[in-house]
Amino acid sequence: MSSVISSHSPNAVSQAVSVLNAGGLVGLPTETVYGLAARADIDVAVASIFRAKGRPTGHPLILHISDIADLDRYAHNVPSSALTLAQQCWPGPLTLLLHKTSAVSFLVTGGRETVAIRIPANECARQIIDQCGHALAAPSANLFGHVSPTTAKHVHQDLGDKVDLIVDDGNCTIGVESTIVDFTTDQPQLLRPGGFPAEDLESIIDQPIIMPSGESRAPGMLNSHYAPKCTVVLVHTIAEAKRALSEYDDARILDHWDNCPLYAASLYTQMRQADADGMTAIIAVLPDKSGLGLAIRDRLNKASLP
Structure with a gap:
């Protein structure tokens, strides 16, 4: 069975970092939902995310970083409006879809040339990412298509011993996934509504964020998703x-x-x-x-x- 450690334990961050650096999976608390995290530069670890969740490998994962200074490491040709949102909204429940650099594995992006990136507001999560020294790939820590987890107990119920360590930081404060905005097109597009209201983002960049048409390039956007049994x-x-x-x-x-x-x-x-x-x-x-x-x-x- 997976072990659970309180985020208030003095060893929580170091234990999580040790698991991640060894290629393991960690149930990571964020302000939105709990994530199933792996080092994004360890392909074997990233592949184990898909196996644990039962998630198709063509579905991209969100890259989590701890500092805006790391953005250029994973994305290039970042538009000024995207950078403005990053500067004003991170850390927080906002994910930006950008053009990826060669530092990002195609396993993370589902074979796409774009990458979804955010900085979580949860302090424990940022400490873990920072001490790992590399971005973490982390979708929601639940079985694919099931209800997202907002407590450590939810992660354990869904994934059991498929996750090596769960960091328990209590209930997620926002409780729904991050907002995803695509900045790889001529106009910014709202790929997923989430914890950061779109109208607030529009007011920051003084620019409309349009609704896309056609197949989504964002993580977690199946027609049927987040579904309970009832x-x-x-x-x-x-x-x-x-x-x-x-x-x-x-x-x-x-x-x-x-x-x-x-x-x-x-x-x-x-x-x-x-x-x-x-x-x-x-x-x-x-x-x-x-x-x-x-x-x-x-x-x-x-x-x-x-």
């Missing part, structure tokens, strides 16, 4: 939710539907708990499309698909 029923008002509740024998309405930060932070935990309690359905009130609401709607829509 049925996810989407409604627009709490009155509709109460009516829908009567149609199922074992169902519940997701809490915090009227408070987007709490809704996001608790969303995946509520989904997992519904499965653990044997619910046949969860009723989810869709929030407005502004702020974090867009990310929550995206996760709920994907979770509701067969």
Whole structure:
């Protein structure tokens, strides 16, 4: 079985670094969701991420760095607007899709010439990355397509002994994945709504971020994703939710539907708990499309698909 260590342990960072430098996998806490981390320059370790998750190798992974000074090591021809966002939004729940350098393995990028990069806001995660001396590749630490993990317990439930060490830093504060913006096209494109609202990013660069068309180049963008075992029923008002509740024998309405930060932070935990309690359905009130609401709607829509 994998071992779990508290982030408050004086040995947490050094133990995680030792595992990673030996080519192992670490359950890494971030502000968004827990990541399944490996040294991005050790191909055998990166390959083990895909095996542990059951993730197709054509799906790219996000590269996590600890300092903006490392950006040029992994990306080139970075547009000024992307650099502005990096300077003002990192560390934080924002991932930039950029042109990769030769330092990034095609195994990380799913064979693409682009790489997704971010700096997590979680201090423990940044310390681990910094002491490794190299970027970490880290998708969410769950089985492919399943509900994302926002606690160390979730990681252990999904991956068990497939992960060598889990660093427990409590609940993720944001609770949904990072926003992904593509800067490899003529206009920046929103590939995935997430923990950083798109309208806030637009105001920083004074430029619209458009919605893409066609196949996504971003990690974690299957049509069906983030899905619990129970049925996810989407409604627009709490009155509709109460009516829908009567149609199922074992169902519940997701809490915090009227408070987007709490809704996001608790969303995946509520989904997992519904499965653990044997619910046949969860009723989810869709929030407005502004702020974090867009990310929550995206996760709920994907979770509701067969």
